[in-house]
Amino acid sequence: MKELFKGGSTFLEFVNKDKDTYKEKxxxxxxxxxxxxxxxxxxxxxxxxxxxxxxxxxxxxxxxINVPALQKMxxxxxxxxxxxxxxxxxxxxxxxxxxxxxxxxxxxxxxxxEFQVKGVFVEQPQALKDIVxxxxxxxxxxxxxxxQKGEYTNDTIKEIxxxxxxx
Numbered sequence: 001m002k003e004l005f006k007g008g009s010t011f012l013e014f015v016n017k018d019k020d021t022y023k024e025k026x027x028x029x030x031x032x033x034x035x036x037x038x039x040x041x042x043x044x045x046x047x048x049x050x051x052x053x054x055x056x057x058x059x060x061x062x063x064x065i066n067v068p069a070l071q072k073m074x075x076x077x078x079x080x081x082x083x084x085x086x087x088x089x090x091x092x093x094x095x096x097x098x099x100x101x102x103x104x105x106x107x108x109x110x111x112x113x114e115f116q117v118k119g120v121f122v123e124q125p126q127a128l129k130d131i132v133x134x135x136x137x138x139x140x141x142x143x144x145x146x147x148q149k150g151e152y153t154n155d156t157i158k159e160i161x162x163x164x165x166x167x
Contacts, residue, residue, distance in 0.1 A: 051113070107120065
């Protein structure tokens, strides 16, 4: 994982892989993120180096929502170091984190300073997955619309913080 991490892209390199729609949408999502004060304080309190390896693609709607949330965390605390690699060609690294036998993106692998895995975020925040699992179609439609507008960003950040706190 360490070598894969070192060969990864920064957020800006990731978004600059596209020249058009996907880049614009990702940056738009990034700029509209509002992190509540309690979460912001927790992110700023992180003292240990955290490495987060992201498997993602610029065209992926879930990447356009969740990768900017991760970058907001990086912007608040330079102890959080993120590198992004393509899913294509790296599926073997994702095998242990697949859902229903398929590697999903984004997949965030949260590691300590020694690159030991402490947690994994796959595709969407658990709060949204819980709503989908209940099966109420009306609730699912509303939740997905809110998710696409970025209203679950704080949930994504909370999940990542929970993994970081294990470090």
